[in-house]
Amino acid sequence: MNSAGGPVSASSLSAGRRARELAGSVGGPVVDVLVVGLGATGAGAALDAAARGLHVVAVDAHDLAFGTSRFSSKLIHGGLRYLASGRLDVARESAVERGVLMERTAPHLVAAQPFVLPLTPLVSRGQAALARAGFRAGDTLRLAARTARATLPPPRRLSAVETLHLAPALRRDGLRGGLLSWDGRLTDDARLVTALARTAAGRGARILTRVRALELTSTGARVRDELTGEEGGIRARAVINASGVWAGGLVDGVRIRPSRGTHLVLRPESLGPLTAGLHIPVPGESDRFVLVLPQDDGRVYVGLTDEPVDGGIPDVPGAPETDIGFLLDVLCSVLHTPVRRADVAGAFAGLRPLLDTAAHSGTAPRTADLSRRHAVLTSSEGVVTVVGGKLTTYRRMAEDAVDTAVRVRGLPAGPSPTASLPLVGAAPPHVLARLPAPRRLVRRYGTEAPAVHALGARDARLGEPVLPGYPVTRAELLWSLRHEGALDEEDVLDRRTRIGLVPADRATALDAVREIVDGALAQGG
Secondary structure, three states: OOOOOOOOOOOOEOHHHHHHHHHHHOOOOOEEEEEEOOOHHHHHHHHHHHHOOOOEEEEOOOOOOOOHHHOOOOEEOOOHHHHHOOOHHHHHHHHHHHHHHHHHHOOOOEEEEEEEEEOOOOOOHHHHHHHHHHHHHHHHHHHHOOOOOOOOOOOEEEOHHHHHHHOOOEOOOOOOOEEEEEEEEEOOHHHHHHHHHHHHHHOOOEEEOOEEEEEEEOOEEEEEEOOOOOEEEEEEEEEEEOOHHHHHHOOOOOOEOOEEEEEEEEOHHHOOOOOOEEEEEOOOOOOOEEEEEEOOOOOEEEEOOOEEOOOOOOOOOOOOHHHHHHHHHHHHOOEOOOOOHHHEEEEEEEEEOOEOOOOOOOOOOOHHHOOOOOEEEEOOOOOEEEEOOOHHHHHHHHHHHHHHHHHHHOOOOOOOOHHHOOOOOOOOHHHHHOOOOOHHHHHHHHHHHHHHHHHHHHOOOOOOEOOOOOOOEHHHHHHHHHHEOOOOHHHHHHHHOOHHHOHHHHHHHHHHHHHHHHHHHHOOO
């Protein structure tokens, strides 16, 4: 046990562990693999390499899931869009990886999410028939990926009454019914990254946040501790660059064409009760939808856009008013009562790290048309860079990157075991269902939920919500500092929880969060 009252395990990350392992890495013995970037792919690569028995150090200039991996739609897609555009390999890979997450590695974090495509007058009968055929094809992908029907139910047609029961906010006039389909939904994308990093740490990987890679070579990196400003070197037999949209700044010849995906954050009252998410067709597009995504915390996300980003890459991209207006226009096309700009409680935008395959062709296709398939590139020096892809296929991306590093650098390692390696907190559904903890906590922490719940049960103040009307408790904040590697209030507000997505909630919770952070760090992190 530690001073927070929770069990200390090999997978626990904290400020104290970071300090010790950073001191042992900079200027220390040569490690097998250095991973740069701790989004889903980088954390996945750290886990993959560590699970093969390799000695691993993984660094990030900021925090776990600081970049793209915290700004997704929180969906684990089966690849339907890629099937519609003829990219069968990407579609099948997505379906396989979705099944891996839902049934083996993270069933506590990924669950089946129903979606309704409302058949309004804006959806022609031909479009409806095409969509229905697409959903049936998606179910065929599920079958090919050997994902059980109990995990993902089949699609079906809904009556108008059934459609309105699932989504009462829809406009009734002209509603012909709806199309029900299912996909995977993450409790939270940043929590997936945290689980990956902690599982890697449990296998011996050193997970070092606030450590910036200044220069990469085939034998390591020059790094800077962003907390102290001290610089030094980490030596490695292989280097994997998994820094996402920033990958081109570390390795010559890697050209990234970022695409911005914006989401709105609405409070529950804006759309009323939603039993299912919504697929809303984008006018004039055959395979694009605006998604309405109800969340466990009561908020609703509406997204997403696909717009090219020119110029420098910001640490945290903004959500422009043009994107917000577009999403509201499409959303309101199906609603009985429109959602106004003033109803938008928050917004967030992420940058997809798409490989610029047209860099030398003189053409500039829409970012929506660029391939989502990942690429593993090896520089002339031997640095391995993994780019492209999407959240659903992070594990395969990580495996391919480590496979390449093992081959190119001659590392002593066998094949990847991660397709059957449970993440921290994972357990079969029947085990999760019996855990003595609130269901909301089980969906976030899995088998660790009873320990998180016990913190609040032993100390009534820790059991209190951080802010009125929002379910996150002070105990969860303390857990994030003691076991999940959070170092300051931004880590807690923006990644271990999602309080910070709504500026007004952030301001209300800030004092309580600072109190917990200061107290935890004063006790030794």
